Amino acid sequence: xxxxxxxLIGGLMAGMxxxxxxxxxxxxxxxxxxxxFAQGAMVLFAALAMARFAQWVPQVIGVQDKLxxxxxAFVGALALMIVLAWLIERLVLGRLVNQEGITLLxxxxxxxxxxxxxxxxxxGSDIYKLDVGMPKDPLFMFQNVFQGGILxxxxxxxxxxxxxxxVAVLSLFFQKxxxxxxxxxxxxxxxxxxxxxxxxxxxxxxVWSVAGFVxxxxxxxxxxxxxxxxxxxxxxxxxxxxxxxxGLTSVPxxxxxxxxxxxxxxxxxxxxxxxxxxGIEIWFAYVLALLFLLVRPQGLFGEKIIDRV
Amino acid sequence: MLYRENGQFKTSYRADQxxxxxVQDRIAIALLLVVAAVVIPWTAPEYLFRAILIPFLILxxxxxxxxxxxxxCGQISLGTGAFMAVGAYAAYNFTVRIQGMPxxxxxxxxxxxxxxxxxxxxxxxxxxxxxxxxxxxxAAQFFTDWAFLRIKWFTNDSLSGSxxxxxxxxxxxxxxxxxxxxLFCLAFVVVFALLAKNLxxxxxxxxxxxxxxxxxxxxVIGIRPVYAKLTAFAVSSFIVGVAGGLWGFVHLGSWEPAAxxxxxxxxxxxxxxxxxxxxxxxxFFGAAFIVVLPIILDNLPYWFDVPIDTALASHLTFxxxxxxxxxxxxxEPHGIARLWSTGKEKLxxxxxxx
Amino acid sequence: xxxxxxxxxxxxxPAVxxxxxxxxxxxARRGIGExxxxxxxxxxxxxxxxxxTDISFDVREHEIxxxxxxxxxxxxxxxxxxxxxYQPQKGSISxxxxxxxxxxxxxxxxxxxxxxxxxxxxxxxxxxxxxIMAGRNLxxxxxxxxQAIRWGAAEREETANRRVVEGIIDxxxxxxxxxxxxxxxxxxxxxxxxxxxxxxxxxxxxxxxEPMAGMNVEEKQDMSRFILDVNDEFGTTxxxxxxxxxxxxxxxxxxxxxxxxxxxxxxxxxxxxxxPEVIRAYLGTAH
Numbered sequence: 001x002x003x004x005x006x007x008l009i010g011g012l013m014a015g016m017x018x019x020x021x022x023x024x025x026x027x028x029x030x031x032x033x034x035x036x037f038a039q040g041a042m043v044l045f046a047a048l049a050m051a052r053f054a055q056w057v058p059q060v061i062g063v064q065d066k067l068x069x070x071x072x073a074f075v076g077a078l079a080l081m082i083v084l085a086w087l088i089e090r091l092v093l094g095r096l097v098n099q100e101g102i103t104l105l106x107x108x109x110x111x112x113x114x115x116x117x118x119x120x121x122x123x124g125s126d127i128y129k130l131d132v133g134m135p136k137d138p139l140f141m142f143q144n145v146f147q148g149g150i151l152x153x154x155x156x157x158x159x160x161x162x163x164x165x166x167v168a169v170l171s172l173f174f175q176k177x178x179x180x181x182x183x184x185x186x187x188x189x190x191x192x193x194x195x196x197x198x199x200x201x202x203x204x205x206x207v208w209s210v211a212g213f214v215x216x217x218x219x220x221x222x223x224x225x226x227x228x229x230x231x232x233x234x235x236x237x238x239x240x241x242x243x244x245x246x247g248l249t250s251v252p253x254x255x256x257x258x259x260x261x262x263x264x265x266x267x268x269x270x271x272x273x274x275x276x277x278x279g280i281e282i283w284f285a286y287v288l289a290l291l292f293l294l295v296r297p298q299g300l301f302g303e304k305i306i307d308r309v
Numbered sequence: 310m311l312y313r314e315n316g317q318f319k320t321s322y323r324a325d326q327x328x329x330x331x332v333q334d335r336i337a338i339a340l341l342l343v344v345a346a347v348v349i350p351w352t353a354p355e356y357l358f359r360a361i362l363i364p365f366l367i368l369x370x371x372x373x374x375x376x377x378x379x380x381x382c383g384q385i386s387l388g389t390g391a392f393m394a395v396g397a398y399a400a401y402n403f404t405v406r407i408q409g410m411p412x413x414x415x416x417x418x419x420x421x422x423x424x425x426x427x428x429x430x431x432x433x434x435x436x437x438x439x440x441x442x443x444x445x446x447x448a449a450q451f452f453t454d455w456a457f458l459r460i461k462w463f464t465n466d467s468l469s470g471s472x473x474x475x476x477x478x479x480x481x482x483x484x485x486x487x488x489x490x491x492l493f494c495l496a497f498v499v500v501f502a503l504l505a506k507n508l509x510x511x512x513x514x515x516x517x518x519x520x521x522x523x524x525x526x527x528x529v530i531g532i533r534p535v536y537a538k539l540t541a542f543a544v545s546s547f548i549v550g551v552a553g554g555l556w557g558f559v560h561l562g563s564w565e566p567a568a569x570x571x572x573x574x575x576x577x578x579x580x581x582x583x584x585x586x587x588x589x590x591x592x593f594f595g596a597a598f599i600v601v602l603p604i605i606l607d608n609l610p611y612w613f614d615v616p617i618d619t620a621l622a623s624h625l626t627f628x629x630x631x632x633x634x635x636x637x638x639x640x641e642p643h644g645i646a647r648l649w650s651t652g653k654e655k656l657x658x659x660x661x662x663x
Numbered sequence: 664x665x666x667x668x669x670x671x672x673x674x675x676x677p678a679v680x681x682x683x684x685x686x687x688x689x690x691a692r693r694g695i696g697e698x699x700x701x702x703x704x705x706x707x708x709x710x711x712x713x714x715x716t717d718i719s720f721d722v723r724e725h726e727i728x729x730x731x732x733x734x735x736x737x738x739x740x741x742x743x744x745x746x747x748x749y750q751p752q753k754g755s756i757s758x759x760x761x762x763x764x765x766x767x768x769x770x771x772x773x774x775x776x777x778x779x780x781x782x783x784x785x786x787x788x789x790x791x792x793x794x795i796m797a798g799r800n801l802x803x804x805x806x807x808x809x810q811a812i813r814w815g816a817a818e819r820e821e822t823a824n825r826r827v828v829e830g831i832i833d834x835x836x837x838x839x840x841x842x843x844x845x846x847x848x849x850x851x852x853x854x855x856x857x858x859x860x861x862x863x864x865x866x867x868x869x870x871x872x873e874p875m876a877g878m879n880v881e882e883k884q885d886m887s888r889f890i891l892d893v894n895d896e897f898g899t900t901x902x903x904x905x906x907x908x909x910x911x912x913x914x915x916x917x918x919x920x921x922x923x924x925x926x927x928x929x930x931x932x933x934x935x936x937x938x939p940e941v942i943r944a945y946l947g948t949a950h
Binding site for chain 1: 383385432433436437439440441443444445447448451452454455458459460461571575578579582620621623624625626627628629630631632633634635638639642
């Protein structure tokens with residue numbers, strides 16, 4: 001029982017991390033109707049920026065205090081993501097206004113490849129350590145109930161809390177603010193939103209910047225846990241099934257979807273995996289998403305997709 | 310002046326319906342085939358076959374298959390690598406487990422297996438489209454990645470996880486030297502291109518394009534979306550499966566599942582986008598582009614005496630690919646094929662401006 | 664040339680219960696036959712919005728039946744129901760005596776009903792010729808393998824159908840545009856291609872959804888001529904949604920008037936024109 005709970009909690013934590021990345025997807029889709037395949041690449045790019053800036057700040061500026069150096073690096077990385085958002089809007093999105101979704105999706109595929117190459121050109125392709133002071137030691141919970149207690153990673157716990165906070169803030173943003181409303185209008189219909197005076201390009205820069213911020217947070221947390229390396233981009237691809245499950249337009253859906261995938265993956269790997277020779281994690285999330293697509297394409301919380309004649 | 314259609318009047322529908330109705334085009338294609346089948350085998354260096362021509366031929370075949378699905382029928386697929394893998398491993402199993410299985414039959418049977426898997430993973434397209442379908446096809450990709458890695462039966466219980474084939478021959482003629490391999494692939498490509506062209510210019514092709522352009526109106530004129538979409542998946546997967554078999558048997562000789570990973574899927578999708586969606590010729594343009602570009606980038610520093618280390622070169626390749634995709638989508642969403650036909654239009658008027 | 668054999672002799676005036684003299688006389692004169700399409704108590708709602716409520720009317724063979732009404736009256740929805748694109752919650756549709764409550768568009772197409780769309784719905788990626796050839800879809804029977812080989816059966820079938828389609832292209836006078844991608848054509852000509860695609864199905868019943876929308880006077884005259892020719896030469900029954908009253912009065916044999924999803928008039932153009940309900944629907948009431 002204890003082992004089961006450990007696996008469960010481990011899955012929840014992993015799921016939280018997926019959700020962080022999925023949040024970026026949902027943001028961009030909700031606000032611009034674009035399915036941003038490049039979200040994973042953005043996470044990697046942001047993480048690389050953060051890791052390298054954190055290395056360079058002490059060397060170049062001479063700030064030795066860890067916390068201050070990290071803070072400066074964070075600001076720098078965030079600024080870089082905002083510039084990136086602006087460039088993507090100027091060079092790519094602005095010129096593909098009102099193209100079909102498939103064109104935009106392929107454009108984000110192109111951006112993915114570009115970012116992958118660019119990030120590694122700028123920052124190098126080694127594995128980089130990212131140390132933002134996240135606690136590495138484990139936490140033993142429920143030691144009275146289960147023998148030896150349940151092992152919970154403190155780092156994952158912090159990540160979960162941060163993710164939950166992000167979700168709360170973003171949900172409020174979309175529901176309660178005028179900008180949030182404008183973003184939802186743009187997601188519905190670019191041309192219509194333009195025609196009532198919503199400044200499309202400015203909105204898109206805002207959205208992609210926020211998504212960049214989310215990518216940065218996700219990148220830092222993931223990078224702190226795994227080290228910043230190229231495979232981070234592939235892990236981010238896992239976030240796609242998460243948004244399918246949760247619904248492409250739902251911020252809380254990204255969290256729930258992430259948790260389901262995280263738990264499902266871990267549990268299936270431990271209990272079902274050995275029957276098939278292991279390694280189920282590669283495809284579990286995707287097949288689950290596939291089943292959802294057949295039964296309930298809009299996901300758990302998304303809006304129903306209606307096709308009009 | 311050279312390219313005028315003046316005087317070329319068609320007196321029958323049949324003549325108007327040909328693949329190459331303009332005489333100059335027919336001459337050009339005939340010349341191309343002669344060069345490809347006769348001149349190149351005699352003159353080209355071995356390196357050219359192994360590094361460029363054979364991969365180009367096989368990948369254009371795969372791109373052709375993918376173009377039918379994505380370009381003609383409008384169903385996005387990110388799992389092409391999976392179907393290539395199925396074709397390759399199925400052909401391998403037929404060869405290894407059935408004594409005396411002829412090579413061509415094995416490859417075609419590999420294609421049939423890929424068709425079955427393709428239709429299975431194409432079923433979601435009946436309910437979902439666009440990006441949702443993309444995610445569904447990714448399921449195919451990752452599932453087959455895992456299946457060929459973990460299920461020992463597929464690799465004939467190979468210890469290393471990779472399989473190899475050797476001693477290829479057709480009716481007693483060995484397929485061993487690069488030239489022989491090249492001619493073998495060329496034969497496949499020419500035959501399949503012809504069959505594919507016939508399909509897309511017939512009423513099935515029109516069904517596919519109707520579903521792509523406006524599926525509700527297509528239903529109203531009596532087209533069954535289920536039949537159209539599933540046949541698109543079927544035909545596409547068959548061609549891709551055969552290409553996969555060729556890739557494994559003829560080009561690689563020995564392979565592991567990583568040869569057909571998601572990078573391959575993306576690569577093929579890029580070929581189809583850059584080359585031209587909905588164009589048979591476009592598949593060839595795209596494949597040529599993507600096969601040749603990394604080689605140029607790798608060698609560019611040596612031609613200009615500017616040393617770039619290989620890691621940087623590969624990063625630059627990624628960047629250029631990505632930038633080109635975006636460029637084509639913005640400037641010419643119909644790819645090189647459209648640039649080509651626009652060029653031909655200008656050529657018809659040349660030397661007059663209009 | 665005639666795609667569908669037109670009836671040459673005018674049949675005896677069919678019994679129409681309760682119909683006024685004028686209507687019966689009109690029907691007899693035009694060679695109009697029995698009921699070919701019957702709509703009974705159709706109700707259609709989208710969520711809370713009632714698009715159609717208890718609509719019933721019939722359409723007789725060889726006639727031109729207009730459906731008119733102010734914007735939002737539910738005319739296109741009615742056509743969509745006949746077509747199988749929308750499924751009504753209540754009611755039934757009978758085609759040549761066969762009743763069906765739920766049909767999908769393909770079955771309706773197989774039964775010989777074709778339509779054009781208000782918003783064109785042409786296949787933008789294809790040429791004029793290919794669009795109209797697409798309409799021959801139900802008549803083309805060769806299978807995948809025959810088409811891949813092309814030589815033989817598929818080539819013969821393609822040529823035979825090409826011949827029919829060229830006839831339609833001649834009829835609609837768009838020969839010069841046959842290889843042009845439809846997206847590049849002027850609006851009026853695109854409408855003709857839409858009509859051509861529907862005609863390629865050799866339909867028994869043709870549903871036209873605002874075929875004259877957005878046309879100038881000359882284009883309307885051309886389109887009216889085509890519609891009359893189709894009805895005359897091929898004997899096709901036509902159901903026509905139209906806003907232009909003069910077109911309706913000139914072309915149609917009988918008219919159905921809808922308003923807010925309800926039927927408020929049914930009869931010859933002359934009868935309908937004087938119907939106070941209809942006048943009120945279009946002009947409003949004095950308060």
